[in-house]
Structure formats: C-alpha cells, structure tokens
Amino acid sequence: MTEAATAAAAPTTFVERSGPLEWASLPRRVVTVYLPLACFVVVLLFPFYWMAITTFKSNEELYDYKNFNPFWVSSPTLANINKLLFQTDYPSWLVTTMTVAVVATALSLFASVLAAYAIQRLRFKGSQWVGLAIYLAYLVPPSILFIPLATMVFQLGLFDSPLALILTYPTFLVPFCTWLLIGYFKSIPYELEECALIDGATRLQILWRITLPLAVPGLISAGIFAFTLSWNEFIYALAFIQSAEKKTVPVAVLTQLVEGDVYHWGSLMAGALLGSIPVAIFYSFFVEYYVSSLTGAVKE
Amino acid sequence: MATTSQRVALPPVEQSWLARLFDWKPFLVVLCMLPCVGLLVVFLTYPLGLGIWLGFTDTRIGRAGEWIGLENYVSLLQDDTYLMAVWWTFFYTLVATIGKFALGLWLALLLNHHLPFKSFVRAIILIPWIVPTVLSAIAFWWIYDPQFSIISYILVDRLGLLDHYIDFLGDTWNARWSLIAANIWRGIPFVAICLLAGLQTISPSLYEAAMIDGATAWQRFWHITLPMLMPILAVVLTFSVIFTFTDFQLVYAITRGGPANSTHLMATLAFQRAIPGGQLGEGAAIAVSMIPFLVFATVFSYFALARRKWQQGGKDD
Numbered sequence: 001m002t003e004a005a006t007a008a009a010a011p012t013t014f015v016e017r018s019g020p021l022e023w024a025s026l027p028r029r030v031v032t033v034y035l036p037l038a039c040f041v042v043v044l045l046f047p048f049y050w051m052a053i054t055t056f057k058s059n060e061e062l063y064d065y066k067n068f069n070p071f072w073v074s075s076p077t078l079a080n081i082n083k084l085l086f087q088t089d090y091p092s093w094l095v096t097t098m099t100v101a102v103v104a105t106a107l108s109l110f111a112s113v114l115a116a117y118a119i120q121r122l123r124f125k126g127s128q129w130v131g132l133a134i135y136l137a138y139l140v141p142p143s144i145l146f147i148p149l150a151t152m153v154f155q156l157g158l159f160d161s162p163l164a165l166i167l168t169y170p171t172f173l174v175p176f177c178t179w180l181l182i183g184y185f186k187s188i189p190y191e192l193e194e195c196a197l198i199d200g201a202t203r204l205q206i207l208w209r210i211t212l213p214l215a216v217p218g219l220i221s222a223g224i225f226a227f228t229l230s231w232n233e234f235i236y237a238l239a240f241i242q243s244a245e246k247k248t249v250p251v252a253v254l255t256q257l258v259e260g261d262v263y264h265w266g267s268l269m270a271g272a273l274l275g276s277i278p279v280a281i282f283y284s285f286f287v288e289y290y291v292s293s294l295t296g297a298v299k300e
Numbered sequence: 301m302a303t304t305s306q307r308v309a310l311p312p313v314e315q316s317w318l319a320r321l322f323d324w325k326p327f328l329v330v331l332c333m334l335p336c337v338g339l340l341v342v343f344l345t346y347p348l349g350l351g352i353w354l355g356f357t358d359t360r361i362g363r364a365g366e367w368i369g370l371e372n373y374v375s376l377l378q379d380d381t382y383l384m385a386v387w388w389t390f391f392y393t394l395v396a397t398i399g400k401f402a403l404g405l406w407l408a409l410l411l412n413h414h415l416p417f418k419s420f421v422r423a424i425i426l427i428p429w430i431v432p433t434v435l436s437a438i439a440f441w442w443i444y445d446p447q448f449s450i451i452s453y454i455l456v457d458r459l460g461l462l463d464h465y466i467d468f469l470g471d472t473w474n475a476r477w478s479l480i481a482a483n484i485w486r487g488i489p490f491v492a493i494c495l496l497a498g499l500q501t502i503s504p505s506l507y508e509a510a511m512i513d514g515a516t517a518w519q520r521f522w523h524i525t526l527p528m529l530m531p532i533l534a535v536v537l538t539f540s541v542i543f544t545f546t547d548f549q550l551v552y553a554i555t556r557g558g559p560a561n562s563t564h565l566m567a568t569l570a571f572q573r574a575i576p577g578g579q580l581g582e583g584a585a586i587a588v589s590m591i592p593f594l595v596f597a598t599v600f601s602y603f604a605l606a607r608r609k610w611q612q613g614g615k616d617d
Contacts, residue, residue, distance in 0.1 A: 037415075040403075047443060111339055112336060118333050130333070134336070141543065141546035141594070144570075144590055145347050147570065147580055147587055148354055250432045250433075272438045276436075287419075290426065291493060
C-alpha cells in the first residue's frame with residue numbers, strides 16, 4: 001500500500017521539484033534557455049526557409065538585393081516550379097526515386113523481419129554472433145563499397161537500371177532494420193508465443209499471427225526509416241545510373257539542373273524543395289516513430 | 301470441454317511432410333536467415349573483398365586488371381593530392397565532430413528543460429537530418445554564392461562589419477570552413493536527439509542529492525551528467541565519426557573537391573579517380589585505405605557497448 005502510494009506520489013514530486021534547474025528567475029531563463037534555443041531553431045531552419053523563398057522568387061527579384069528585401073518575396077511566382085515540372089524530367093525522377101525507395105524498403109523489411117525473428121526468437125547456436133555481424137555490417141559505409149559494387153553491377157548487366165539500386169540499397173537498410181527489429185522483438189513477451197506453441201501452432205503461424213501483429217509499431221519505425229534512407233541515398237545512384245531520365249531526385253537535381261557555368265538558382269531551389277517535401281510530409285506523420293527508432297537503435 | 305477434446309484430437313492428425321519440415325527448427329533458421337544473409341554476403345561481404353583485391357590491380361573501366369601488388373599504394377604515397385585528402389579528411393572529421401558534439405550537447409541540455417511545445421520543437425529540430433543531404437547541401441551552395449550570398453549581404457550591407465563580399469568557395473580555407481560549418485549544421489540534430497534520450501534516463505534524484513551537497517551547476521554537469529551520458533555518448537560518437545570520415549555527399553555537392561583539389565575527402569577523391577577518371581584500381585586503393593581507421597573506430601565502439609552493459613549490471617557477452 002505504502003509502495004503504491006509513493007509510486008503514485010512520485011510523478012507529482014518530480015514535477016514540483018524538477019526544480020533545481022528551474023529555480024532561476026524568468027529573465028535569467030530567457031537568456032540561458034529560450035534565447036539560445038531560438039538561435040538554434042533559426043539557424044537549423046534557415047536553409048529551408050531560404051530554399052522555399054528562393055523557389056517563389058522571379059529572376060529579377062532573385063538577383064537584386066538593392067530594390068527588393070531578400071528575406072521576403074514581393075511578387076511570388078510559380079515559374080520555377082512550372083519549368084521544373086514541365087520542361088525537365090522531374091516527374092520521372094520522382095517516380096523512379098519513389099519506386100526504388102518503396103521496393104528496396106519492402107525487400108529489406110522482408111529480409112530483416114525473418115532474420116530478426118530467427119536471431120531473437122528461434123535462438124540457434126551462435127545467434128548472438130550473427131547479430132553482432134549484422135551490427136558490424138551497418139558500420140561498413142557505402143563510400144568504400146561503391147567501386148567494387150560498380151564493377152559487379154556492370155558485370156551483372158544492371159548498369160543504368162533501377163534494379164541495381166533496389167538490390168544494393170538493402171546493404172545499408174537490412175543491417176539497420178534487423179538491428180531495430182531485434183530490439184523490438186525483445187520487448188514482446190515470450191509467454192505469448194509459448195501459449196501458441198502449446199496450442200499447436202507452427203512456428204510460421206506464430207510469426208505471422210502473433211509476433212508480427214504485435215510488432216507493427218516496430219515495423220513502421222523500420223519501414224519509414226528505410227524509406228527515408230533510400231530516398232536520401234546518393235553515392236550508389238550517382239555511380240550506377242547514367243541516363244538522365246532514370247536518375248533519382250538527389251542526383252538529378254545536382255547533375256541535370258546545373259547547366260554549364262550558369263546556375264539557375266530558382267529552379268535548383270525548386271528542385272531541392274520538391275525533393276524534400278515527400279520526406280518532410282512522411283516525417284510529419286511519424287515523428288514519434290522517427291525519434292523512437294533513432295534513439296532505440298543507438299541505445300540497443 | 302470443447303477445447304479439451306480438441307487438444308486430445310490434435311496429435312493423431314497426420315501432418316504432411318511439408319508442414320513438419322516447416323516446423324523443424326534448423327530448417328526454419330536457415331530459411332529465415334537466407335534472404336538477409338544472402339543479400340549481405342552477395343552485396344556487402346563479397347564487394348568488400350573484391351574492393352580489397354581491386355586495390356592491388358590496375359583495373360580500369362571496361363578492362364580487367366592485373367595483379368600489380370602494392371604499386372597503387374606506393375604511387376598514392378607520392379601523390380600530393382592524396383596526402384592532402386588524407387590530412388583534410390582527418391581534420392574535417394576532428395573539427396566537425398567537436399563542433400557537432402559541443403553544439404549538440406548544448407542543444408540537448410536546452411531541450412531537457414521544461415519547455416512549452418517541447419515535442420514540436422524536438423520535431424522541427426530533426427528536419428535538417430531528415431531532408432536529403434544533397435538537397436540541403438545545394439541550399440548551402442546557394443547560401444555560399446560569391447555574389448549573392450545572404451551571409452555576405454547581412455555582414456556587409458546590413459551590419460556593415462565587412463567592406464567586401466566573402467568568396468566562400470573560391471578560397472581554400474574559406475571553402476574548408478564552409479564545408480565544416482555545413483557538416484556541423486547537418487549533424488547537430490542527430491547528436492542532440494540521441495543525447496536527449498540519454499539525458500532523460502538520468503534520475504533527477506542524483507541532481508537533488510548533489511544540490512543538497514552544495515554542488516554548482518558546472519560540478520553537476522561534470523560529475524553527474526557527463527559520466528551518466530558517457531555510454532550513449534561513446535556509441536553516438538563512433539557512429540558520427542565513421543559517417544563523417546567517409547562523408548561524400550556534402551563535399552561532392554558543394555565544392556566537388558575544389559578549389560584546386562583542396563577539399564577532396566578520401567571518399568570524393570576515390571570517386572573522382574574511379575568513376576569519371578576510370579581508374580577503378582586506384583580508386584579502390586584509396587577507398588581501402590580508409591578501412592584501418594574504420595576498424596579502429598568499430599573496435600572502440602564494441603568496447604564502449606560492452607562497458608555499457610557492465611555498467612547497467614548486465615553480463616559482458
């Protein structure tokens with residue numbers, strides 16, 4: 001009883017007393033907390049504001065800081081976006097990026113769920129070493145793999161094909177997702193599976209009917225993370241894809257929208273903005289999953 | 301009653317050999333591990349070995365190479381561009397990591413206060429990390445424009461601190477500091493959010509005890525926050541160091557190694573030599589020369605993880 005009472009009282013005392021740090025007076029708090037925090041937010045978000053504001057500027061406004069205030073648009077225009085969507089291959093770049101990201105994510109999730117289940121629940125001999133090996137695989141960066149992978153892609157006849165990206169992206173997605181899902185499966189009580197086993201369910205039935213439905217939040221975390229990572233991938237897409245219309249958005253914006261020495265900053269920024277929006281929307285729906293998978297993966 | 305009769309009735313049901321095979325554990329383990337291990341062996345382990353082998357050959361695009369031993373490495377050691385890239389990679393990693401962790405830790409400490417709209421602030425702070433690096437790098441490229449840089453505009457026309465526009469990317473050291481700034485900008489959110497998660501696990505009673513003993517704010521930070529944060533700090537640090545050391549996108553997007561090859565990281569130099577330059581063997585040798593450093597960082601990470609388990613009272617396994 002007393003235990004329960006203290007447990008119930010604990011949160012309130014915590015709120016009242018989380019105080020030591022809050023003893024400071026309001027003006028002091030403004031200077032030590034709110035002001036630096038506001039600076040951080042402004043600096044971290046400024047490039048995106050600048051990207052967005054440039055997108056909607058007309059060319060005469062863009063290069064004239066004397067007559068126009070550069071921090072604002074006086075006559076917003078959609079010319080840059082219009083040019084991007086109808087005079088370049090931007091729509092097909094978006095479609096390629098989306099397809100590659102979705103397929104690579106699905107493939108990686110399939111492989112990771114099975115592997116994580118085997119490592120965490122089937123518990124074969126040496127499973128912890130396999131888990132460690134997968135963790136180490138995550139630490140192998142694409143920067144040292146792209147040259148041998150380029151020769152392989154060439155020999156397999158996959159050069160300049162989205163299939164090359166779909167097959168190579170799992171090299172960094174699978175280790176991450178498996179690691180995340182192992183941690184997630186650990187949190188599901190084993191008793192549930194034992195009950196099912198006693199009732200005569202097969203292992204695959206248990207995975208499909210019991211473990212997977214319970215692991216849905218973990219699957220969402222892994223899925224959105226894998227999607228974002230494949231959307232952001234750059235070096236493989238740069239090395240393996242050559243023809244202009246098959247490029248992914250990050251590569252295409254950098255290589256196709258820069259024509260010679262004249263940079264069309266308006267359409268470049270429009271391309272960057274439109275390429276960021278899908279992940280930003282995705283992110284806004286699943287913020288909590290992002291934070292939990294980011295911190296979960298590090299803590300594991 | 302009904303359930304008992306069912307259970308009794310189950311064993312006699314003759315399962316097909318296929319069903320039994322799928323319930324046989326060794327088979328199931330192999331089946332489950334197959335897609336993951338298959339993908340990783342074919343597209344990760346094999347290329348890793350192939351990369352090391354390529355480093356010892358003179359392979360070019362479209363021509364199989366021959367074994368030339370250490371020739372690539374010997375010529376790289378006499379190559380000033382390569383040596384400069386190695387030096388710059390270490391410098392970039394060191395300075396950017398210090399910047400990211402100092403500012404990230406500060407941001408995490410700020411976010412650990414009781415704030416209005418805390419989850420909203422936390423959400424928007426992660427945006428630089430979510431958006432494709434290349435796309436935010438292009439925004440930085442525009443911010444660093446020699447003629448229309450908004451930073452120069454503020455410093456020169458608004459504040460009057462300088463009398464000329466800064467040539468951010470045309471001068472060696474300006475370009476280097478600009479890249480480091482962009483890298484720190486991108487790294488802060490990741491560090492801050494991870495460290496915030498670590499901060500939230502520290503019990504407030506430790507701080508209360510220290511307050512009663514008369515510890516100052518700095519002593520509380522140095523003797524409580526930092527030691528308690530150490531395990532997670534070590535892991536985040538390793539990740540951050542590995543991914544900064546092998547960074548490619550930022551430099552490729554903003555400077556492409558210029559001016560005069562002074563900002564080539566090892567990864568961008570490897571790409572430059574291997575793909576547009578066609579010297580696959582030499583590029584692979586450059587990439588392989590990053591491996592010793594990565595192994596060192598990984599071993600460090602492993603021991604940091606093991607120490608963490610021990611600190612939590614778990615077993616070292």
